[in-house]
Amino acid sequence: MAALAPALAAAAGRLQNESCFSTPGAGRQVQSWKIKAERAKKVEFIRTAEKLKAQLANIEKDKTGHLYNRKSDSRIEYRLLEELEHSMTVSRKMEKAKILQRLSKIQNNVKRLQQQLKDVKPTPEFVDKIKEMMEEIENAINAFKEEQRQIYQQLLKEEKAVINELNLFERKVELWALGSSTAEKVWKLPSARVTVDKTLENHLPEEVIEFEKFLQRTGGRQGGWDDYDHQNFLKIRTKYRGRLSYMDEALEYLSGRTKEDIEQHDKWYQEYVILHERKKESIKKWKEKQQQEKERNVKEKEKLEKMLKERRLQREEAQKQKTEEERKRKHAAVEVWKKQKVVAFAIDQTSQLKLEEKEKKQQKERQGHVKLLLERNTLQKKVKEELEKLENEKKEEAEKEGRKKIAAEEISKFQELDLHKLELRVLQKHTKETEKQEKEKRLAKLREKVDVRVTRDRSRLNRPSKAWEECSQETAPAAAEPLLRVSQRAVPAWRGGS
Numbered sequence: 001m002a003a004l005a006p007a008l009a010a011a012a013g014r015l016q017n018e019s020c021f022s023t024p025g026a027g028r029q030v031q032s033w034k035i036k037a038e039r040a041k042k043v044e045f046i047r048t049a050e051k052l053k054a055q056l057a058n059i060e061k062d063k064t065g066h067l068y069n070r071k072s073d074s075r076i077e078y079r080l081l082e083e084l085e086h087s088m089t090v091s092r093k094m095e096k097a098k099i100l101q102r103l104s105k106i107q108n109n110v111k112r113l114q115q116q117l118k119d120v121k122p123t124p125e126f127v128d129k130i131k132e133m134m135e136e137i138e139n140a141i142n143a144f145k146e147e148q149r150q151i152y153q154q155l156l157k158e159e160k161a162v163i164n165e166l167n168l169f170e171r172k173v174e175l176w177a178l179g180s181s182t183a184e185k186v187w188k189l190p191s192a193r194v195t196v197d198k199t200l201e202n203h204l205p206e207e208v209i210e211f212e213k214f215l216q217r218t219g220g221r222q223g224g225w226d227d228y229d230h231q232n233f234l235k236i237r238t239k240y241r242g243r244l245s246y247m248d249e250a251l252e253y254l255s256g257r258t259k260e261d262i263e264q265h266d267k268w269y270q271e272y273v274i275l276h277e278r279k280k281e282s283i284k285k286w287k288e289k290q291q292q293e294k295e296r297n298v299k300e301k302e303k304l305e306k307m308l309k310e311r312r313l314q315r316e317e318a319q320k321q322k323t324e325e326e327r328k329r330k331h332a333a334v335e336v337w338k339k340q341k342v343v344a345f346a347i348d349q350t351s352q353l354k355l356e357e358k359e360k361k362q363q364k365e366r367q368g369h370v371k372l373l374l375e376r377n378t379l380q381k382k383v384k385e386e387l388e389k390l391e392n393e394k395k396e397e398a399e400k401e402g403r404k405k406i407a408a409e410e411i412s413k414f415q416e417l418d419l420h421k422l423e424l425r426v427l428q429k430h431t432k433e434t435e436k437q438e439k440e441k442r443l444a445k446l447r448e449k450v451d452v453r454v455t456r457d458r459s460r461l462n463r464p465s466k467a468w469e470e471c472s473q474e475t476a477p478a479a480a481e482p483l484l485r486v487s488q489r490a491v492p493a494w495r496g497g498s
Contacts, residue, residue: 106144109140167228223272237250
């Protein structure tokens with residue numbers, strides 16, 4: 001079963017995670033930190049399980065080499081152990097197969113639920129079906145976990161019982177080896193002894209000192225027994241409420257203890273309870289006394305604090321008066337300092353005004369000097385400009401004279417050209433007049449030869465011309481043909497013949 005622990009824990013955790021995440025978006029944000037913590041625990045558990053598995057493999061290897069060796073002298077005795085281990089291994093494998101079968105069944109149910117959730121239908125029947133499947137899976141997982149928890153608890157109890165039996169047998173073997181002289185030292189545990197300091201005996205009640213001496217004398221708070229035997233004794237005695245009928249069951253649970261040992265331990269326990277109750281009563285009275293002492297101290301402390309408070313208030317009042325006087329003194333000093341400051345400020349202002357007046361006077365003098373310099377510079381500039389202006393005028397007059405001479409020369413040239421052109425025009429005009437006279441003469445001669453007299457006929461304007469008549473004659477035969485559209489020019493009214 002110890003070898004199956006890692007596989008069972010991993011499978012249970014995987015199925016639990018699958019059932020938690022089967023519904024999409026169902027509490028993922030709320031359970032994210034829980035999932036991370038579980039994963040960390042799972043990783044640590046798997047790492048520890050791997051270490052234990054390696055240790056178990058080494059132990060089994062050593063056991064097989066020492067116990068089940070065929071050359072060993074105790075081969076016949078160890079054969080029974082080998083057969084028992086073989087039968088337990090077979091049963092363990094069968095149990096493992098059953099557990100894996102149950103886990104696979106739960107896993108198949110989870111996968112089927114996931115397939116159902118891929119095609120969600122918003123109907124009450126579908127919701128009830130999903131709810132029923134989820135409850136079935138959850139019940140199966142919880143039942144599996146509860147069953148495994150009970151199995152593990154039972155195994156832990158059996159392991160503890162086996163360890164106690166092994167420790168008991170080891171002590172018996174040590175007793176056999178050491179002899180009866182050292183047996184009492186083995187049965188009485190040194191860790192259970194209680195020592196009382198001599199300096200504390202004067203400050204503790206008598207009942208407490210008596211109880212501690214009883215513990216020292218009888219072997220501590222367990223009467224010289226180990227913790228396991230003493231706890232089993234208390235459990236059985238409490239079960240039977242102190243009746244002597246518990247003796248038989250006590251002998252079964254307390255292997256290695258005789259009836260006389262149990263009776264002696266019972267007497268010790270009765271005395272232990274009586275002394276312990278006395279100790280509790282004494283401690284209670286001592287606490288009440290301490291409480292009264294504490295209350296009296298508290299009252300005295302309050303009284304002292306009240307007196308100290310009054311003194312503190314008196315000191316504060318005196319300090320306050322002293323502070324007030326100091327404040328007034330400082331205020332008077334500040335007022336004197338302010339007056340001195342005002343006087344010094346007035347003196348500074350007067351000296352500052354004098355300096356400003358002096359600076360203004362100097363500034364005016366500087367400005368007058370600068371003004372004179374500017375006027376002189378301005379006058380010099382004006383004189384210079386007048387001289388430049390006169391020079392420019394002289395230059396312009398000289399240029400004008402030169403241009404006049406050039407213009408006169410050009411005018412004379414142009415006049416000569418004009419006279420020449422004028423003579424040519426006069427000659428051409430005279431030539432044209434001569435030709436015109438000769439032409440008139442020729443025409444006169446022709447008129448004398450041909451006498452043409454033409455009378456005016458005003459009706460001729462209203463008659464069509466020869467060209468129009470010819471055009472009308474050419475287009476007359478074509479008028480008989482049917483025409484959809486005839487394009488012609490518009491004839492004015494005065495040429496229409498009417």
